[in-house]
Amino acid sequence: MPIVVNLDVMLAKRKLNLTELSLRVGITIANMSVLKSGKAKAIRFSTLEEICKVLDCQPGDLLEYMDEESYQKLMG
């Protein structure tokens, strides 16, 4: 699925780590890791809302559409 989750970029910008974010958002670190690695199939609006609230950003800052070729290149 050529939707890339730029969670690591936003975490670096906000100087937060995944554990801290998962604690503040209220979801498990395992699920947060799935989201960060791009293995997630879908994201609930409620989760997106919480992450945007904690990271003080817009959904568009976290999610990015890529064409299939660029996505395959990125994912190796």
Added chain:
Amino acid sequence: MKTIKKWGHGHFFSSRILFVFLIVFTLFEAAEVITADKKQLIFEVALKDKNPQIDKKSPNATVVHEYKFQLDSSNWFYNFVLENNIGPSPLNSLTFLIICYCGLLVTLNLNPSDFFGKDVSRPISIAALSLILFYFIERYTYRSFRSTVLETTNNEYMLVQLENSWMLWSGIGLAWIGKMMKRGYQLQKDQDLTI
């Protein structure tokens, strides 16, 4: 090793025991059939023209006669596919073994608290396919003896149609269940990966 560890744990323990018993029983039965010396193919036949199969004893009671036609055969394929006077055909035993083994695999992987957690559609589909294949192979091999029965009995007896359509319907039912299990597994996977 993982499978052996799972053996005694969890649900469906009695089902596993039943499947193992059926596998062992079928193996012994198949060995007896394969090693038997005097084997004859067995067919159900009926009188062609007259109808003395039904013997009316009173207005509300009849005696129905059944006729069996036994035939020596040196053809390995017929001996493999068709029922004989010793017991079920080796193909019948093989199909039953495949179904029992698939059933055993399903009970080892199925967890009632996480029903679609593992993909068990493959063994179910294999069991379904083997039932459907057996139905067609047995039916058409059996039917190929129609003329043999007529010729050997001088047109006196005819072959009675084989009643194995339950296999086809069971196979179709199992294939449908397998498809449902696969869809369920995919939906569960999607659900688990929804954050």
